[in-house]
Amino acid sequence: MIGKAWYPIFLREMLLFRRQLLRISYLFSAMLIPIIYLLTFGLGLGRMVQIKGTDYLNYLIPGLVSLTSMMNSYTWVANALNLNRLYFKNFQVFIQAPIQPSAIMIGEVLAGMVKGLFASGLILIVGFITTRNLSITPLFVPILLLNCFLFSSLGVITGMITKSHEDTATYNNFFILPMAFFSGTFFPVERIPQPFQAVVWAFPLTHANILIRENSIDLYGLLSLVVLLLYAIVFFIIGSRLIRDYSE
Template identity: 25%
Template sequence: MIPINPRGTWTLFLREIRRFLKVKMQTIITPALTAILYLMIFRYAMGERQVPGLEIDYFTFLVPGLAMMAMMQNAFANTSSSMIMGKVMGMHIYLLMAPLSAIEVVFAFLAAAVVRAVVVATVFLTVLIPFVDLSLLHPGVILLYGISGSIIMGGLGLISGMWAKDFDNVAMITNFVIMPLTFLSGVFYSVKQLPEIWQQVNTFNPFFYLTDGFRFGFLGLGDTDPFASISIVLGSVIITILACWSLWYNGWRMKE
């Protein structure tokens, strides 16, 4: 698992960065327009309504969660789209033949996914920060949960791309797994607003801890103790990386 070809890893990383930067409409323009739409809909439609039990206006509560959701979805999209495009075009075989170890390939893909997620979140927050009262109360927590969430979602995207045979397979995972879990992760509501049974159900959603911890870094409040959830998040990161490494090392569904 020790990298032996840092130049090759760096080259693959740059390829992935340049690939998503070529579609600036998706990675830069779209997040900015989405932020403006959220501003128009939630800020001016909800007014100064506060989140029950948290004593904070709804839009300020919403923004960090929306940024985290955008990071997770874009990290997933970056690796899954790269993998499925390579498979559909028959180019993935060259990546398998490249003098790169499994951990080097995984590292390059996940690092690029993190970069895309950070770019999207930066654009998103830059547009909205003038309209909300956000502070970097715990920058270390923001980085930890933001990067961890991007790695986890990038890893899931890599695994999904390896599993999928065409774009429909990836779309199925995106629409029926990733989207529901991210939308139900507490982005649009405080879990405390839910009935007791649904609060318990929500604790089994791993994305909930990522969203709640990321929000805590900005607002200093949330539905859980983010410091107690760190072990869950870091454990998920390690499991994701090991799963990606193992599957790539064995060429899972890549040689069919």
């Protein structure tokens, strides 16, 4: 039984996270890239461009929240696991402890979700300050939670399979960075040239960006929700198995 076996893993990460919060550099690092995007695209074009019946800034901010949740949930888990495995060697303590692999997975994923939600909350606060018309849809919070869960699980996979700390940057450049720019964060996917749309529709962030802006789920929204749930389940299972089979 998993029970509360995941809690010590989660608590450890939260205690480390609390120490990070005391450093101003962490807050800046969590917000820097999204704020740059907001200033460059949102405030620069926000009141001159209309997308889907609203000004560009109102379209952009939900996408930036989704993007921030992806980057922080994924990056912090992937980097932490990689460092704990290869350099600090304290991940081996988790494996030797009488804890099920799924409990370790749950603790790491929940910690990644908290970090992703925290960074997303900061961007959302900035969004409410910069625009008066920003609204939160009924799907906003559940999709944000699902997005954090999904990419935290992916972060576990990356953290478990990388052979060096530099490898995490390679995975980031090939998978996370393309999703950041081409998954509907800054402009609708329909504006991407047709030959590339098939690849973009396979990105989980594309479906998160669609749903986080919707007021209700229609047929296409239901399809996006199914895609996100499948990604989340598959990533969680793969991550749990990688932890179970860990033998370094």
